[in-house]
Amino acid sequence: MAWKKVCAVSAIQENALLKVNVDGISLVVANYGSGFRAFPPICPHMEEPLDESGILADCVLTCTKHLWAWDLRTDKMLGETEKPLRFYDVKVDRGDLYALIDHEIIYDFDGGEEESDDFFS
Numbered sequence: 706m707a708w709k710k711v712c713a714v715s716a717i718q719e720n721a722l723l724k725v726n727v728d729g730i731s732l733v734v735a736n737y738g739s740g741f742r743a744f745p746p747i748c749p750h751m752e753e754p755l756d757e758s759g760i761l762a763d764c765v766l767t768c769t770k771h772l773w774a775w776d777l778r779t780d781k782m783l784g785e786t787e788k789p790l791r792f793y794d795v796k797v798d799r800g801d802l803y804a805l806i807d808h809e810i811i812y813d814f815d816g817g818e819e820e821s822d823d824f825f826s
């Protein structure tokens with residue numbers, strides 16, 4: 706395991722998402738105001754790119770495709786959300802954000818039920 710520099714803290718505005726590539730691994734970094742989170746760049750529901758379809762407000766990340774949402778302070782799933790967001794550990798050191806990356810986090814899209822209701826798309 707190794708801490709990898711992701712970006713300068715100043716590169717991520719509050720309530721913003723930033724997609725980055727660290728040693729060939731894509732991740733999205735979120736500044737939720739009182740902290741940071743780093744997670745895979747796709748929604749665990751149906752692989753929607755969260756840097757494009759994610760909205761961050763009041764510490765809650767919402768995927769606008771079908772409105773799954775997660776509280777980034779507590780990791781809790783909100784509303785009708787059925788899968789947790791998975792995170793890389795992060796830390797801030799001297800103005801830079803680091804993520805603990807020993808392998809790429811990949812969601813299992815084969816094991817779950819496929820949703821046929823595409824009402825919100």
Ligand code: FES
Pocket residue numbers: 748749750751752753768769770771772773
């Ligand atoms: S793809 Fe993100 S909520 Fe469905």
